[in-house]
Amino acid sequence: MTRADGAAPALPAGTLEARDVYRSFGGVTALAGCSLRVEPGTITGLIGPNGSGKTTLFNCITGFYQVDQGQVTFGGVPIQGRRPNEIVHMGVVRTFQVTRIFRGMSVLENMIVPLRQQTLKTLFRPAIGGHEQERAEHLLEFFGIVQLRTHLAGSLSFGQQKLLELASALMVGPKLVMLDEPAGGLNPIMIERMAGYIHELNQQGTTFCIVEHNMDLVMQFCDPVFVLHRGQTIASGPPSIIREDPLVLDAYLGD
């Protein structure tokens, strides 16, 4: 799998599109024909009450679940049925709702695990050193945690772990980063800091799709916003419209 930079053929601009996606587990229907469209350059929000299928949709898009029915494309290329690592190499990377880092490794090692591409040559390269380490340290500096590079990742504070997870995701050189609750569990100051990083990365050209429960954050940063309810997309549009949408209000406040 190759990436768009270097000698590899350029992929079409990365619009992510999920259309009429169905997914059920046993008798439980998690996704019942939901749709999502993430245009390049945006910070697209994905909201919905608990159990509405947001994380399931994330898993379907990033290859962790197979869709039962429907289409997922990135830059016009179908990606459903591909393995997560293949989807990463097409430029879509994700973080997890419950922060997942490699706790027994150092911060720097966490940054080296991600693979931009995979060839046998890269596999047997020394782990630490060279251009890759430079890039890793540059990113850690951006997130203000470079001084912790030799620390065990498991020893970082919760907030720092969230930053590390985002930083390591960026090591794959993604076009689209899908964040599952980036502000979940963070204190208000840290939320502001995280939002600042996302905003700045977006300015630099990274597209984001964010699942978030913090409505202030979503309404402030995301445009457009998609709303899921019972596995279906019930509304989409700019936050000012979403806020007033009766279907959305009903989903959050109704039965």
Added chain:
Amino acid sequence: MTGAAALQRWWPWVPLLVLVLLPVGIRETFYLDLLMTTFMYAAITLGWDIMGGYAGYVSLGTVGFYGLGSYAGALLLLRFNIPVFVSAPFIGVLCSLVGAGLGWIALRTRAAAFVIVTLTFTSIVQLLALNLKGLTNGSSGLYMPLLTLPNNLILLPFYYYMLALLVFAYFVSRAIRGSKFGLGLIAIREEEEKAEGLGVDTSLYKILAFAISVFFACVAGALRAQYLNYVDPDIAFDLFITLSPIVMALVGGRGTLIGPLLGAFLVQPLSQYLVFLLPSSVAGQLHLVALGVVLLLVVLFMPDGIVNAYRSARAGGSGWRGRRQTAPPAEAAP
């Protein structure tokens, strides 16, 4: 180069030099045989640990590959007159291919399936050895001609070959540990889904690691068959060969470079010493019991093995297992 740096760099060569020179001074077969089997177990354990320690996938198929190597060595000698010393590395490569095939079946899923498939593999190969009578002579086994060497020297080629295998295993394990591949394996052990979500082809990594890891058991099996001049299904598929490396890796420290070495050099002499001490009527069974007791004590008091316990004692924290189980620290102010 400062003294400390020189020591760091050169210390592994000192024990190696000692081991190379030992046969000059020691002629007793008992000790040379003990050392040789220790080398063998150390090499097998280093191999096992690439999969079981780095990647965290426990294989119960070690003796399947060992037995496959034994029979391959014997048959190549008897049918095609190829000396085992020549064929052993090639048999190892062949077994790695078999390992890759088995991995391709078992490693596309996670966790438990792998353990069961490796165990099943052992049973299948053993059944084949028992029942393909035209090829393997069934339970009567295959006799191999003795090497044409004087009696007091006959052990030496095996001693040095096993030692070379051990050194090779050490360097392979070290190269993997320091590579991006090795880091990927540890990532698989810690958070397999996460690794996949960062672009790591976890199936490929695991299959590759397993293929490399079985090489050593296979070569050891081939050499050992020639050493005993005989192979039958009971000897070639002794479950002890599967269990010992696991105990050794656990005692020394899983997922470390030195742990498997240390484990082998502690457990194998201890276990043989017990055989030597105990009356011969019970030794065969009792030293297995002793091994079980050692395993029990290690799991109870030093679940991460000697190397990890030492490291965490020095770092003032817990070993990798302990670290994995710590709850996320409380959120700190930015």
